[in-house]
Amino acid sequence: MPGTTHRWCKxxxxxxxxEHLGPHYTKxxxxRAAxxxxxxxxxxxDEFEAAWADLLDRYKLHNNTFLIQIFEVMHKWAKPYFSGKFCAKQTSTQRSESANHLLKGYIPPACPMNLFVKQYSKLQFDREAEEGFQEKRTRLGGVVLRYNFPLEEHASQVYTRTMFEMFGQALYRAGRYDVEEVExxxxxxxxxxxxxxxxxWCREMHAVDVHEGGARYTCECxxxxxxxxxxxxxxEVLxxxxxxxYLAFM
Structure with missing residues (x-):
């Protein structure tokens, strides 16, 4: 599969x-926060590399073996090097590991096949019941429009509750930007x-391109x-x- 993207689990x-940074990496x-x-x-x-250099300068960690090694292979795990690769924010194997943990709660080790089928059906029933409850809760409770933009209202109709909350955070951050028309x-x-x-090291400006008469928008981030x-x-450009x-979230 030559087109497959391989990356390390974050x-x-x-x-x-x-494990390797010891007292530097504590709550x-x-x-740790930086x-x-x-x-x-x-x-x-450019943001990542500048921020990394600033991190090493601030905490005097230029000679730390672990940081040197992972920086040399940053293209295998650092977020900016996968910016054009769609992953739906799945940057680790944590979701599959948590699914394994959930399965083990229903199915004991070395159980016979008939018990496996019975317990797996119970797991599926419980998960569907939980999903149904969350969908009903969303319908009854609805969503709260915080900024009263048509764009926000449209997003509330096409996004799930969790994604809409993430969209709201992005909408809030958009308020700190000004727009200049270049072309x-x-x-x-x-x-x-x-x-x-x-x-x-934070970039103060990003270029946003409008395609197909406004049907699609791309940002260099x-x-x-x-x-x-x-x-x-x-x-912010929108x-x-x-x-x-009537923007289509494609």
């Missing part, structure tokens, strides 16, 4: 970091209004291509253009 990378350590921010939030390669109707620069207050969620930069009511 969960295992973080577990190895905990009370500033380094390290997770670099791993989880960097969108572009009429096709390219826009989205610039953070308080770039001086952010970390020095490639968040949509990576996980299927519109980034705050593209959302709001700037007054679009979104």
């Amino acid at each position: 969960w295992h990378v973080l577990r190895k970091a905990k 009370r350590s500033d380094f 390290f997770h921010k670099v791993v989880n939030e960097m969108l572009t390669v 009429r109707g096709t390219r826009y620069h989205v610039r953070h209004i308080e770039a001086e207050k952010r970390e020095k 490639s968040l949509f291509e990576h996980m299927g969620m519109l980034c705050c930069h593209a959302i 709001l700037h253009l007054g679009c979104g009511r």
Whole structure:
């Protein structure tokens, strides 16, 4: 399968970091929070590399063997190097491992086949009942529109409850950006209004392109291509253009 993308599980990378970094990697350590921010939030390669260098300078870890080794193979696990590869935000094997744990709760080791079928059916029934409960809860409770944009209302109709909450976070972050038209109707620069207050390695500007007369939007951060969620930069362009009511989330 020549087109297959192979990557390291992020969960295992973080577990190895905990093992090798010792006192630097504790819940009370500033380094742990900074390290997770670099791993989880960097969108572009230049941001990641600048943030990594800043991390090593700040905590004097240039000679740490583990950090040197994982930086040499960063293209196998770091988020920005997979920005164009769709993974629906599944960057670790943790979901399959949790599914295995759930299955073991229903099915004892070395059980006969007839018991396996019976218990698996019970597991499936319980999961479907839980999903039905969550769907009913969503229908009865609905969603809360926090910003009263047509774009937000449309998103509430096409996204699940969890995805809509993530969309709301992106919509909130979009409010910190200004839009500049570079090429009429096709390219826009989205610039953070308080770039001086952010970390020095954070990009203050992203380019957003409009395709097919507004039917599709792409940002150079490639968040949509990576996980299927519109980034705050593209959302801000949509709001700037007054679009979104009939936007197809493709």
